[in-house]
Amino acid sequence: MLLLKPLSKSLPALLAAMSLAVLGSCGAPEEEEPSIQVEGVTAVRVNNDPIYVSDVELEAVARGLITPGEEFGPGNESYDTVLDQLIDQKLMAQEAMARGLARTPAAKRRLEMARERILGNLLVENLVASEVTEDSIEAMYKEQVLLQQDNDEVSVAHILLDTEEDARRVYQEIQDGKSFESLVVANSLDTATRMENGDLGYVAPNDLPDPFPVAIANTKVGGVSEPFQSADGWHIIKVKDRRTSPPKSREEMRPEIVTFLTLNQVSKILRRLRTEATIEKGGKSAHVVPESGFSLTEEAERSEGALATDTDAEGPEL
Missing domain, CATH: 3.10.50.40 (Chitinase A; domain 3)
Known part of the structure; x- marks a missing residue:
C-alpha cells in the first residue's frame, strides 16, 4: 500500500495542460478543406460560422469550471464569459484565415501539432469512457476508505x-x-x-x-x-x-479517483507505445522508455490533495 503525494487538480484541469493551447489554435479549417459537420445545438453564429453549445461546455470542462457531463448553459454565471471568449477566438481565427496566415509551412506544421494534441485528448477521453468505470471508481473508493482508517x-x-x-x-x-x-x-x-x-x-x-x-x-x-x-x-x-476521521464521501473523492485512474491508464499505454515504437534522437534509432512514466502523472504527484492506492492494482493491459 502507498500513500501518494496529494492531488489538487481535477481531471479537467490536468487535461487542460494538453488541450487549452490546442483549442485556442484551431479556430477554422483551411479554405481548401471541407467544413466539419457537427450535430448539436448552436449557441451563436459568427459570420455564419457556428459555435455549438457543446463547444462552450467543452471549453468550460477544459478550464475546470465544470466536470464532464455537468450541465452548462445560459443560466450558469460563467456561460456568457466563456461564450464571449469563444466568439473572440472565432473572430481572430477567421481574420487569420482571411490574411492567409494558415498557408505558410510554419503555420501548417503548428496546425498539425495541434491536431496531434487533439487526437491525444480524444484517446484520453476514450480511455476514460472504457476503463474508468463506475465499478472501478467504487472499488478504489472502498480501498481509500480502508486505507484512511489505517491512518487515524x-x-x-x-x-x-x-x-x-x-x-x-x-x-x-x-x-x-x-x-x-x-x-x-x-x-x-x-x-x-x-x-x-x-x-x-x-x-x-x-x-x-x-x-x-x-x-x-x-x-x-x-x-x-x-x-x-x-x-x-x-x-x-x-x-x-x-x-478516527470520517472518510470523505464517494462524490467528494470521485474527482481524485477519476484523475488517478485516468493517469494510470495513460501512463500504461504510453509505456507500451514507447516500447513498441522506433524513436530517433540525434539521428540514432532506439526504443525509448522514460523512467518516470507519463509527465501528467508526475504533475499529479506534485500537486495538492490526498489519494492512497494499492500500487499492484493495475488495470487491464491496453
Missing part, C-alpha cells in the same frame, strides 16, 4: 533530548513515577512545545517522519514510548488519544 489521527506529546543517555535517564524517571508533563518542562529541547507539555496536537502518524509512525503504533493511549532517535535528536512520546 493521534494526539501526541513528546520530549526532545540531545543524547541517548539523557533520554534513558528521563525515561527511567517516568518509570519511577514522575509525571511526563513535569519532565517535559524540565528537560525538553523543543522550545515550541516545552511550555505546552510537549503537545503536538492531533496528527496523522503516516504524515510524520520515521520512526514516529512505528513508535506511535506500539504505544497505547495513555502510555509512553521507549526512547527513539530521529534526525532532530532523541524522543520520548506520550499517546494521549486516538480518533
Whole structure:
C-alpha cells in the first residue's frame, strides 16, 4: 500500500495542460478543406460560422469550471464569459484565415501539432469512457476508505533530548513515577512545545517522519514510548488519544479517483507505445522508455490533495 503525494487538480484541469493551447489554435479549417459537420445545438453564429453549445461546455470542462457531463448553459454565471471568449477566438481565427496566415509551412506544421494534441485528448477521453468505470471508481473508493482508517489521527506529546543517555535517564524517571508533563518542562529541547507539555496536537502518524509512525503504533493511549532517535535528536512520546476521521464521501473523492485512474491508464499505454515504437534522437534509432512514466502523472504527484492506492492494482493491459 502507498500513500501518494496529494492531488489538487481535477481531471479537467490536468487535461487542460494538453488541450487549452490546442483549442485556442484551431479556430477554422483551411479554405481548401471541407467544413466539419457537427450535430448539436448552436449557441451563436459568427459570420455564419457556428459555435455549438457543446463547444462552450467543452471549453468550460477544459478550464475546470465544470466536470464532464455537468450541465452548462445560459443560466450558469460563467456561460456568457466563456461564450464571449469563444466568439473572440472565432473572430481572430477567421481574420487569420482571411490574411492567409494558415498557408505558410510554419503555420501548417503548428496546425498539425495541434491536431496531434487533439487526437491525444480524444484517446484520453476514450480511455476514460472504457476503463474508468463506475465499478472501478467504487472499488478504489472502498480501498481509500480502508486505507484512511489505517491512518487515524493521534494526539501526541513528546520530549526532545540531545543524547541517548539523557533520554534513558528521563525515561527511567517516568518509570519511577514522575509525571511526563513535569519532565517535559524540565528537560525538553523543543522550545515550541516545552511550555505546552510537549503537545503536538492531533496528527496523522503516516504524515510524520520515521520512526514516529512505528513508535506511535506500539504505544497505547495513555502510555509512553521507549526512547527513539530521529534526525532532530532523541524522543520520548506520550499517546494521549486516538480518533478516527470520517472518510470523505464517494462524490467528494470521485474527482481524485477519476484523475488517478485516468493517469494510470495513460501512463500504461504510453509505456507500451514507447516500447513498441522506433524513436530517433540525434539521428540514432532506439526504443525509448522514460523512467518516470507519463509527465501528467508526475504533475499529479506534485500537486495538492490526498489519494492512497494499492500500487499492484493495475488495470487491464491496453
